Amino acid sequence: MDSIFILKKTTVQFVSTRISGINFCVAMIFDSSLEIKGFIPNTMIDWEGMIASTIFLPGCNFRCPFCHNRELVLLPDTLPTVPPDMLEDFFIERKGWIDGVCVTGGEPCFQPGIEKLLEWIKDLGLKVKLDTNGSFPDVLRSLIDQGLLDFIAMDLKAPFDAARYRIASGNRDSDLVERIQRSIDILRSSGLPHEFRTTVVPMIHSPEDIESIAKSIEGDEDYVLQRFSPKTTIDPRYSKLEPYREEDLKRALERAKKYVKRVRIRGAPMPVNSP
Numbered sequence: 001m002d003s004i005f006i007l008k009k010t011t012v013q014f015v016s017t018r019i020s021g022i023n024f025c026v027a028m029i030f031d032s033s034l035e036i037k038g039f040i041p042n043t044m045i046d047w048e049g050m051i052a053s054t055i056f057l058p059g060c061n062f063r064c065p066f067c068h069n070r071e072l073v074l075l076p077d078t079l080p081t082v083p084p085d086m087l088e089d090f091f092i093e094r095k096g097w098i099d100g101v102c103v104t105g106g107e108p109c110f111q112p113g114i115e116k117l118l119e120w121i122k123d124l125g126l127k128v129k130l131d132t133n134g135s136f137p138d139v140l141r142s143l144i145d146q147g148l149l150d151f152i153a154m155d156l157k158a159p160f161d162a163a164r165y166r167i168a169s170g171n172r173d174s175d176l177v178e179r180i181q182r183s184i185d186i187l188r189s190s191g192l193p194h195e196f197r198t199t200v201v202p203m204i205h206s207p208e209d210i211e212s213i214a215k216s217i218e219g220d221e222d223y224v225l226q227r228f229s230p231k232t233t234i235d236p237r238y239s240k241l242e243p244y245r246e247e248d249l250k251r252a253l254e255r256a257k258k259y260v261k262r263v264r265i266r267g268a269p270m271p272v273n274s275p
């Protein structure tokens with residue numbers, strides 16, 4: 001919920017501080033079906049080591065019960081659309097100040113207009129980081145082959161078992177695990193910087209599960225364990241769930257380190273005695 005709130009706030013702030021510059025008819029560049037539903041002008045946490053902006057695309061083929069981008073996934077029409085020409089003005093004005101753009105969602109590869117959006121970002125001279133759930137390997141392959149990506153962060157929702165993945169993702173596609181595996185192979189053979197990551201959620205993951213996921217990317221460079229923070233989740237039961245304690249996460253991290261070189265915990269811990 002917080003992230004959506006920030007989106008609304010920053011979008012309004014961005015619009016009100018817009019400096020009129022060169023005005024291209026960029027609406028024509030995008031696929032007409034693609035709408036940007038959130039924009040963070042400056043972030044140093046969404047892409048490590050980079051000063052970036054973040055673009056949020058609506059819709060997702062997953063229904064992870066713990067997802068806190070509920071509105072973006074389920075109710076995108078209730079969110080304001082960020083006009084593309086305003087984004088273009090912003091990026092031209094800030095040229096040299098911003099290294100790249102994080103494209104996130106929702107699931108960006110779910111959007112038919114993703115390719116044109118990324119081409120537009122690259123034409124502006126900016127790098128692109130893609131956040132993905134990994135369920136569209138063909139799209140991923142095509143974007144990589146076209147040189148449209150500079151960094152990829154891919155979620156691993158559960159150990160590679162069809163039933164477990166179905167519970168964690170809310171997606172019932174019979175070939176889902178096979179597609180996730182294909183995306184992993186594509187990333188690992190791409191030569192592009194990337195990270196795999198899992199939001200560690202009680203009721204979904206045990207420390208053994210984290211070890212099993214890490215084993216499936218054995219030899220990889222980077223695996224991030226993200227702290228689950230209960231907010232307004234897709235399944236309301238998860239909004240009341242207490243996250244794992246620090247020592248539990250560290251125990252999971254130690255198990256994962258047997259297989260992946262660098263394992264990190266990301267996200268602020270919940271304050272003690274927080275409601």
Ligand code: SF4
Nearest residue numbers: 060062064067106133
């Ligand atoms: S957490 Fe799951 S439902 Fe939410 S945007 Fe990511 S993949 Fe989609």
